[in-house]
Amino acid sequence: MVDDHQFTIDGLQVRLADCTDIELVAHASTVADLFAEPAALDLVVLDLRLRDGSSPTGNVEAIRQHGVPVLVLTSGEDPYLVREAARAGVLGVIRKSRSPEEIVDAIRAAVRGEVVPTTDWAAAIDGDPEIDLVDLSPQHRKVLELYAAGETATRVASDLKISRETVNDYLRRIRTKYADAGRPAPTKSELYKRALEDGWLPFPRRRKK
Template sequence: MDHRSSGTTTDVGTVRIGMVDDHQSPVWGIERILERQDDLTLIGSAPTVGDLLTEHPDLDVVILDLRLNDGTTPRENVNTLSEHGIVTVVYTSGEHPDLLRSAARAGTLGVVLKSASEDEILAALRAAASGEEVLTTEWAAAIDGDPNLDAVDLSPQLQRVLTLYASGGTSASVGSELGVTPDTVNEYLKRIRQKYVDAGRPTRTKLDLFKRAVEDGWLPMPHRSRAD
C-alpha cells in the first residue's frame, strides 16, 4: 500500500483532500499544486477508496481516478465516499465517457482533466468543497451524451442478478448464488431487459447485458492499456 500524506491535522476552515489513484505520478502533481495553498491540504492518498478511508476517514473532498485496478467501478467508489459524507471530483484524461456517466449517476460533483491548468484544478476543488458542481465542457458532454442518464433503476436484487449473469454466469449458477430457482432468475432477467427496453436501450443478447452493466456502473470496464 502506497500512501503519501501532508499531515493529519489542519487549520480550522482548511479543506481536507484525499486522492485515490493507483499511479503515483498524478499524486505527486496534485501534491505539488496544493502544497502552496493555505485553504486546501492533501491529507493523504491511496490506490483504492477502501485503503484511503481506512487511513483517512475524515476528509472533505476526494480526487478520484476513474480506472482503478481493484475492479471497482466509479459508481461504487462515489457511492462509498458519499456514504462517508465525502464529495468527489473525478480526475481523468477524459477518454472514457461511459465511466464519466457512471460517476455522474452516483452523484460526483464533476470532472477535471489531468491536462487542466493549476488554476482550473484549484477552482474545481474549492467549488466541490462548497458543494457546487464542477462545470466543465467534458462534464457537460458526458451527461448530454446520455439522454437516459437516470432512466434505468434496478433494485439491489436485480443489480446482483445482472452483474452475476452478465459476468458469465448461467441461470442455474446465479440462482445457486442467490438462493433462488433458475426460473426465478429468468424472471428477473425478463424484468431487467424490459427496463432497458423502456429506456430505449434494448438488451437482446448476453453481450448487450454486459455492455449495459458496464455503461451503468454495475460492472467495471474491462481492463486494457490505461490512458487514465
C-alpha cells in the same frame, strides 16, 4: 485522493503546495484503503479507472456513504466511465489535462460543496442516453432557473410576483418529479445539477487564457 498513479498524486501535491486553504491530507490506490485509516476529509478527488477493477458507481457510492462529496479527476479516455460517474452523483468531472489553475479552482469549489459544471461533465451528460429528462411547466422552469442559480425563495417570489409559499410548493413538486424519474434532488446543489443536466441553465464556458 484515490488514484493508483503516483505521478498524479505527486503532481497534485505540487499544485496544492502554495495553497493556504487546501491540503492533501490522505491518498490511496483504492477507496477501501483510503478509509482504512481515520481522517477528516472534506472532499475526495477520485480517478475513474483503478487497477483494482472497481467501478465508478461503486466507488462514488462507497465514498458518499462516509458523508464525503466526490470530484472526479480523470484522463477522460473512456466516455462511458465519465457518464457513469456523472450519474453517480459527483460534484463534477475535470480532466487531468486541464491547467493547474483550473484543477485547483475546481477542487476549491468542490471543497465548499459547490457543483463544478465543467465542459467535460457537460459532454458526458449530453452523450448519456440513460438520463431521463423531466418535463417541467414554464412556471416551474422559471422557479427552478432562478432558485438553482442561487436566488432565495423569497427573491424568486419577488421576481415572479408570486408568494413565497407558492415558490416552496413549486420546489416540492419539482423535487418530486426528479425523484420519480430516479434523479433525486433533495438539496439546492442537486437542483442546480439537474437544471444543468436538463438544459434549464447553461454550462459555464471555459475561460480563455
